[in-house]
Amino acid sequence: MYRDPHLKLDVLLEAIDRLESVFAVYDKDFRLVYANESASRAWPLFYNGIADGVSHFDAMRAEIRLQFPDLPDAQIDEFTKFSLNVVRPGGKGELSTHDGRTYQTHHEKLGDAGTVGIGVDLTALKSHQKQLKDLAKLNELLANNDELTGLSNRRHFTAGLEDLIAQSKDTNSKFTLGLLDLDGFKRINDVYGHPVGDDLLKEVAQRLSKILSDSCMLARLGGDEFGFVCKEATSQDQIQDLTSELSNVLAEPYCINGDQLRLSASI
Numbered sequence: 182m183y184r185d186p187h188l189k190l191d192v193l194l195e196a197i198d199r200l201e202s203v204f205a206v207y208d209k210d211f212r213l214v215y216a217n218e219s220a221s222r223a224w225p226l227f228y229n230g231i232a233d234g235v236s237h238f239d240a241m242r243a244e245i246r247l248q249f250p251d252l253p254d255a256q257i258d259e260f261t262k263f264s265l266n267v268v269r270p271g272g273k274g275e276l277s278t279h280d281g282r283t284y285q286t287h288h289e290k291l292g293d294a295g296t297v298g299i300g301v302d303l304t305a306l307k308s309h310q311k312q313l314k315d316l317a318k319l320n321e322l323l324a325n326n327d328e329l330t331g332l333s334n335r336r337h338f339t340a341g342l343e344d345l346i347a348q349s350k351d352t353n354s355k356f357t358l359g360l361l362d363l364d365g366f367k368r369i370n371d372v373y374g375h376p377v378g379d380d381l382l383k384e385v386a387q388r389l390s391k392i393l394s395d396s397c398m399l400a401r402l403g404g405d406e407f408g409f410v411c412k413e414a415t416s417q418d419q420i421q422d423l424t425s426e427l428s429n430v431l432a433e434p435y436c437i438n439g440d441q442l443r444l445s446a447s448i
Contacts, residue, residue: 203284203300209293211237211270223278223300227268241265247279270296275303283307327401329379330386338400338408345398345410355415361389361427363405365444373440380437381444388430392423424448 197204198217206215216228230240242261267274270290277283284300325337370378393399397411414423435442
């Protein structure tokens with residue numbers, strides 16, 4: 182550390198005022214003696230309040246009320262207690278501001294002289310982390326889901342099927358694997374064009390999803406081919422009932438762009 186013995190206090194305070202980080206100093210009784218501009222911008226009701234002699238609780242409560250005007254008083258009090266636990270000698274944590282920023286704060290005792298409070302603005306970092314998390318979710322979605330229908334894709338379906346086969350060997354459990362092809366889809370695609378064909382596939386996916394329960398795994402394997410795995414319908418009668426229901430619902434007319442279309446399915 183370097184400290185010029187001729188450094189003037191007003192120059193030092195002006196430099197601290199220009200910091201983007203929050204900087205505050207308290208005396209040995211934790212009374213505020215200095216807060217820079219960033220502190221006053223971040224939590225104006227708190228710092229201005231305690232500077233005017235308002236209690237820490239009331240000043241923080243006013244700040245919390247500013248951030249969450251619709252919260253009941255009991256929750257405001259709970260948030261106030263939590264925030265005051267962060268804003269104390271030795272306290273560390275993250276606090277938000279009325280304008281949606283987030284600060285990592287740290288209050289450290291300076292021996293018997295008092296306490297210094299520092300808050301580093303994490304808003305940009307938090308935003309970047311959220312973008313990375315959203316991107317990771319999107320990549321996972323694209324890797325495992327069919328882009329057109331939103332169903333699982335062949336890769337995800339195959340991996341899930343392999344896991345289920347291994348599990349069934351261990352538990353001696355049964356499941357039904359179904360493969361479904363649309364009859365007449367190619368003709369509709371050729372006559373009406375790919376956009377209509379895409380809308381038709383979306384409608385097929387929605388109809389299949391309504392029939393197959395949450396315990397079934399449904400996927401578009403490619404083109405007009407779909408696959409499903411069901412752990413509930415395993416007897417011959419149950420399988421017959423399920424496939425009949427699927428065939429019947431897919432055979433009902435489709436209305437795409439004003440045109441009434443029909444197709445059937447082989448399962």
